[in-house]
Amino acid sequence: MWRHAARRSSAQIQRRALSSSAPAAAAGAPVPGPCIVHKRGTDILHDPWFNKDTAFPMTERDRLGLRGLLPPRVMSFEQQYDRFINSFRSLEHNTRGEPDTIVALAKWRILNRLHDRNETLYYRVLIDNIKDFAPIIYTPTVGLVCENYSGLFRRPRGMYFSAKDKGEMMSMIYNWPAEKVDMIVVTDGSRILGLGDLGVQGIGIPIGKLDVYVAAAGINPQKVLPIMLDVGTNNAKLLEDKLYLGLRQPRLEGAEYLSVVDEFMEAVHARWPKAVVQFEDFQMKWAFETLQRYRNRFCMFNDDVQGTAGVALAGLLGAVRAQGRPLTDFPKQKIVVVGAGSAGIGVLNMAKQAMLRMPGINRSGEGHNQFWVLDKDGLITKSRKDLDPAVARFARGFGPDEVQDLHEGASLVEVVKKVKPHVLLGLSGVGGIFNEEVLKAMKESDSPRPAIFAMSNPTTKAECTPEDVFKYVGENAVFASGSPFSNVILGNGRKGYANQANNMYLFPGIGLGALLSGARHISDGMLQAAAECLASYITDDEIRKGILFPSVSNIRHITARVGAAVVRAAVFEDLAEGRCDVDAGDLKDMTESDTVDYVARKMWYPIYSPLVNDK
Ligand SMILES: NC(=O)C1=CN([C@@H]2O[C@H](COP(=O)(O)OP(=O)(O)OC[C@H]3O[C@@H](n4cnc5c(N)ncnc54)[C@H](O)[C@@H]3O)[C@@H](O)[C@H]2O)C=CC1
Ligand SMILES: CC(=O)C(=O)O
Numbered sequence: 001m002w003r004h005a006a007r008r009s010s011a012q013i014q015r016r017a018l019s020s021s022a023p024a025a026a027a028g029a030p031v032p033g034p035c036i037v038h039k040r041g042t043d044i045l046h047d048p049w050f051n052k053d054t055a056f057p058m059t060e061r062d063r064l065g066l067r068g069l070l071p072p073r074v075m076s077f078e079q080q081y082d083r084f085i086n087s088f089r090s091l092e093h094n095t096r097g098e099p100d101t102i103v104a105l106a107k108w109r110i111l112n113r114l115h116d117r118n119e120t121l122y123y124r125v126l127i128d129n130i131k132d133f134a135p136i137i138y139t140p141t142v143g144l145v146c147e148n149y150s151g152l153f154r155r156p157r158g159m160y161f162s163a164k165d166k167g168e169m170m171s172m173i174y175n176w177p178a179e180k181v182d183m184i185v186v187t188d189g190s191r192i193l194g195l196g197d198l199g200v201q202g203i204g205i206p207i208g209k210l211d212v213y214v215a216a217a218g219i220n221p222q223k224v225l226p227i228m229l230d231v232g233t234n235n236a237k238l239l240e241d242k243l244y245l246g247l248r249q250p251r252l253e254g255a256e257y258l259s260v261v262d263e264f265m266e267a268v269h270a271r272w273p274k275a276v277v278q279f280e281d282f283q284m285k286w287a288f289e290t291l292q293r294y295r296n297r298f299c300m301f302n303d304d305v306q307g308t309a310g311v312a313l314a315g316l317l318g319a320v321r322a323q324g325r326p327l328t329d330f331p332k333q334k335i336v337v338v339g340a341g342s343a344g345i346g347v348l349n350m351a352k353q354a355m356l357r358m359p360g361i362n363r364s365g366e367g368h369n370q371f372w373v374l375d376k377d378g379l380i381t382k383s384r385k386d387l388d389p390a391v392a393r394f395a396r397g398f399g400p401d402e403v404q405d406l407h408e409g410a411s412l413v414e415v416v417k418k419v420k421p422h423v424l425l426g427l428s429g430v431g432g433i434f435n436e437e438v439l440k441a442m443k444e445s446d447s448p449r450p451a452i453f454a455m456s457n458p459t460t461k462a463e464c465t466p467e468d469v470f471k472y473v474g475e476n477a478v479f480a481s482g483s484p485f486s487n488v489i490l491g492n493g494r495k496g497y498a499n500q501a502n503n504m505y506l507f508p509g510i511g512l513g514a515l516l517s518g519a520r521h522i523s524d525g526m527l528q529a530a531a532e533c534l535a536s537y538i539t540d541d542e543i544r545k546g547i548l549f550p551s552v553s554n555i556r557h558i559t560a561r562v563g564a565a566v567v568r569a570a571v572f573e574d575l576a577e578g579r580c581d582v583d584a585g586d587l588k589d590m591t592e593s594d595t596v597d598y599v600a601r602k603m604w605y606p607i608y609s610p611l612v613n614d615k
């Protein structure tokens, strides 16, 4: 069946359908068939999924009991769209000069209100303006929203499973109104961005991530489910806050904690066995433990460990290309990683695996340690007591390879001065830690184009700014950050590129590819394919300019490609079982471009569907 449709769509049509500014319907993609709504009157107007506000045509007003409930003039979708964008731009204008947090929350409120009223219009403005709106629904503003969530709360989104629901989850899961769920993002709120334990208020993160899924991967918003596992909080301020909406108890630990997560995973799997579950913003010990526990039993992944790793690897490979060196030189790069948490260790593991795949490297990895890793206690060496085994494999030894004469707990500036690294990568959650002294030391890097990745979120936690990088390291530096910054004007008509290195470039494609392949689980090979696809997206010309990551405006196009790469890796590893009318054999028969076409065609696009059948 897919073959017939694939023949119909030319590559040109596909490109237009994928571009964020060209509606799929206009590009010849199939228009969703009429759906019959069983609600009437105000129930429809109060349901954001069906509501069209003033755009209900007269036939629908007549047949759905809406006559008289709306002003008489019928507006077009385009008129509604322009009206919203104009209000948004007026808000921007009217709040000029106000404190940043006030402006950010005002923008979040106007978008959130649109979401709660009219999802079709909301997702359309989000898709078309993703570069402007991602910083509001995602990092950095989502962090501010989580910090203030209990006060901002008006209407629930998603589901909440608490420690008090033990034994009830299997029935609770059926309280969710949608028949089908494809994508779940779950958190326990224990490490929200770099903001620490925010308890139940962390629900903003699954909501934001799933908005990105809808916008970037075209997952139907009716089939996504944000979830909070509230097992308590250790945040004393929240426990004392009268408005706090979560359980007022310390976090569950050990077997008690795991039994809650186990019960939740069983409940999800019982109702939606094919749903993909993304774990997000769990503190390190539970991020790794749950990943090991579930990754071969369920179709799940941990975005902070695995999604981040792929994005960082794409950036690291870009940094090699920026020096004009072949990728086979990657194992020679000296990389200082600041932060040995779930994200930092995920990156180190993936980068190490990539180095070991390069020609000429001893496969066992013995004697090959190009990484210097620091945590809150400084440089991690083999003399460190009680080292987590995941971190221990990257600890520096004191053998003959240790020419730099560094000691346990050495400070960042000491390490940078002695190692002269090619790359300085931050996943520490400590804002400004790459200070003037550290950045000036990076000027002496052994690389002609030193790379600085300040990947911590939100913006206040970024290890440094691009302005400081181009000022102190030099104009030949390359820079990327987790939250968005503006490019820097360098003079002589040159620009210092502020790339965004955020897992948003990969998690939508990983989830979409896993879903469409019907993979039993998400393998390292599928994740590697996603990272390689992102790395190859950037041209040599862009790399030379210092552009390491594509613009967020292209995220739908990127996600289609990443999703297809993941599908093909699942097929290659015999993990793909297919989905709906496309079975494993069909997937196997697809060429690379067929797979991209197939993935792109499966992406949902917001348009008003008829709510009544034509007679
Ligand atoms: N750009 C992106 O796509 C992503 C960014 N992140 C960001 O990375 C940061 C860390 O996340 P996780 O690894 O999950 O947190 P984590 O809490 O597991 O790890 C933080 C690590 O930083 C270390 N650290 C703390 N203070 C330090 C200091 N002064 N000097 C050196 N190291 C220090 C800690 O010892 C720990 O090893 C967060 O800000 C998060 O927002 C995480 C995932 C994706
Ligand atoms: C981007 C992301 O996943 C984080 O900062 O945790």
Ligand SMILES: [Mg+2]
Pocket: 193, 280, 281, 303, 304
């Ligand atoms: Mg995260």
